Amino acid sequence: MARSTFRFGDLRLIAVGLIFVLAWGAIGYKLFRVQGADAAELAQLGFDQRVRHETIQAKRGTIYDRDGLELAVTIHGEALVADPSLVEDPAEAAAILAPIVGADYVELVQRLEADGRFTYIARRLESHTVEEATEAIEAADLAGFSFRSEPLRIYPSGSLAAPVIGITRLDDGTGIEGIESVMDTELGGRPGKRVVERDQAGRAIPQAEFLLEPSVPGSDVVLTLDREIQYAAETALQGGIDRSNALGGSAIVLDVETGEILAMVSLPGFDGSDRTTLDPATLRNRAITDVYEPGSTLKVVTVAGALEEGVVRPDTPFETPQEIEVGEEIYTDHGYNPSVMNVSDIVAQSSNVGTIKIQRQLGNEAHYRYLDAFGLGRPASIDFAGESTGRLDHVTEWNNAAAGPSAAIGYGVGATPLQMAAVYATLANDGEWVEPHVVSEIVDSDGERTVTEPRRHQVVSVDTARTVRTMLRGVVEDGTGFRADIDEFPVGGKTGTSDKFIVETGKYSETETIAWFIGIAPIDDPEIVVAIVLDAPKGTIEGGLYDMKFGGTSAAPIFADIAESTLHQLGVSPTHDSDA
């Protein structure tokens, strides 16, 4: 008996002992694995879980106008996101949130009913909208919604100068058009890096953060644009487009001495802050991308070259029949002109025949040299992405007998409105070509300023430039540009009308034209050049007497409006009696 009890107790003891041994063995084994064999791997796993390498986004620089007013600013924004699998009633949630965030109800319901665990409800939300949406979500106890921080690029002036300023991408904030694109490196700054240790709740553990590389904020870019002049130019151009039913247009206001672009308008435009109505076709800046034949506005280059070379004088007479035949081409004058005109009259009346005769005296070689010196055939500025070079064939390719005469009256040569504005600014600036530019200076995060120094070169003499300016005054006083006249300031300029070249057909349109007016104000002491281009203006004015397709009819009045507003804004004292 005693032996049996002893055996049973011994077995239990052994069993308990074994359990203990196994348990301790297991613990010991685990301890060995954790602290020994797998120690390095597990330590790394833990390190990776709580330590994160994070990128510190650099704040994008601000774009200012010349007076220090914000044209593009980056602020803190939020995106409202949702996990559709957690949203119990998509219709109810959409009904509550759609009006707050400005989303379409039906589209929102579709997004919330879709499979997947992530969808954007709205992006680029400002703080007041975020507060409103947060309150609504809490009040209705909506599950599955949260906010994500994202930089928000704001254009406080809406569509003002939008094609010049451009836009940024929504996801990474890089510039994709306009100054936002050209100055992307400067505006974007440099992102930084840091190592952050976070607790289980994702909060940063103090003293466990290491800054590896600080972010460098983007530089601020100060433009030469003047917001008030820009607004006046946009309003005047839009008015002109409405009056003439044009497809679009562009306007440029240049400071003749400095080459600063005070206003640059391209219509139709867009509002960079409102992506819902963005039409990709409106993104392009017509003033620098669109190439047109400048028509009669280019005659000043022919005349200036001829005067500079001494082959003509302002009073040199030319026989001016209604038409002239060169090679296989016949050139005619619009309307009736006197049979004999001097050079000044030829400019004032915009005579094709007279200008071609002047070009013949100048010769192709010299003519080409002046076209090149005035900046045609190459980008006018380095401040614009996608600026067209225009078209100027080298004189060695002027094989056709009509090439020179055509170029003299603005055909066969392609130019952007900016290039043509620079031509007139050269004449206004006593013959010195100054690179047009829109970036005034770049101010980096340390306050270091980099001021733009435009390129300059003399094209014609001071005397030649002044003589041509006198002729341009005649165009407004007695010629085709009388609608450009302003009461308070003497102005001069040149009208131009060219048949619109249709790229799709490869032929000139029989009905549509490109209407130009480029002028200098005040003509006696030039401050600004204003260039106007209208794409396919239509209709008539004054009871059908005047056709809107001509530059003198449709573009010249726009020049008058813009020039007058600009000179007032610049504080230029009127030199004419306004009561006169």
Added chain:
Amino acid sequence: MTAGALPRSAAHHTRTRTHARRRPVVRPLLVFTLAVILAFFAVIYSRISLDRTAFELQRLDREIAVEQERHWDLRVDYARLQSPDLITQRAAALGLVYPEDRRTIEISGMADTVGGPEDRWMDLRALFVEQP
């Protein structure tokens, strides 16, 4: 032969010497222990203080970030309110119109004292450069 008792004076002397050798050195040990404990608490306290300071710095950083956001929000609002389009709309709503008849009045001496359009903004531009 057995050892006889030591004379009283010798025994006393020996006892005295033994007692002096075995007496525990309490005070330095106590001081050392206290110093260690104090150092331990000092380290803990300094660590806690550092943590508190770090939390305070974090809070201040967050407040600075919030105030900077507010600053830029206000700048944007200000710029929007200065938008020529908005001003024109508000002016039209108030019934203001462009004058049809304009007359230029020249005030003698003003040309010398009033700067160009740039001068009005010089102070503001300098301020913008100094701001973050």
